[in-house]
Amino acid sequence: MIPKPGSCEELIYKALSEAFETLVFEEVVLSEVTSNKLPEVNLDGWWASIKMLAPLPWGEIIITVPDTLMNRFTEAILGLSGETPTAEQNSDNLGEILNTICGRLMALRSNPDRVFRIGLPVSGRGLIPEQSGPFRCVDVLVGEEHIYLLAPESFWDDIIWELELS
């Protein structure tokens, strides 16, 4: 899928690309964006979530990463060679990756006068936290592995509104 220039999809893809290329030196490819369709996540997969608190309490942004890929990311970030990353390292790294994605998402938005505030990342393994309302799911590929980013529909609408104003 090639995102339309100036679209919400392009902005989110850009934030994801910048974060993954800088932190783990991996290229991501946008596969598809769906509405209210939960991804199939393996129980040994990793997730992290961050609450968006201001200027509006949109809800949570969630990311899921398969276990093998998460190990590879942690090895790249921490420069581990031959060591299997610990659960704590994977958990902390995914939280930091999502934190960076959220930061890039906010920075890339068109209205510079809005101050954004987000919560602290929470990470886990297996089933992802339940969505409290409608959401969009962004499916990106790293090689043949899928990473999913779930964002509340209201957050998505707000980006579109800002893009229309700019």
Place this chain on the structure above:
Amino acid sequence: MRTILIVDDSATARRIIQQCLEMIGCTSCEFVHAADGIEALGILRSRDISLLITDMNMPNLDGTGLLKAVKGSPKLNHIPVFVISSLTNPALENELKSIGVDKIIYKPASPQKLLDGIEQTVGKEFFE
């Protein structure tokens, strides 16, 4: 020997920042880590810190609280402060500059961003 205090609730982020600093020549510096503002203040009051690098979004005492405590203290306000945060935009940058932050760097940190920050604020002699 110069001592650099890195404050971030993520051990990963602290490690990335230290690696970047080592890559740009801070090889003889001592690095001290803190996971939040309260731990950082304890270190600042007991150690001679040459550069403070802090995140904003942290538990217990966040970056804003830490910066206000540092810049409001006659004993600590001489310490150069860099903020490395994912959440930076012009409105927040203005707020941070008004508190007295010397350099604001967007996450992810990189050796070049830190090198620019050091050269623009504390100068190249920091590495000597």
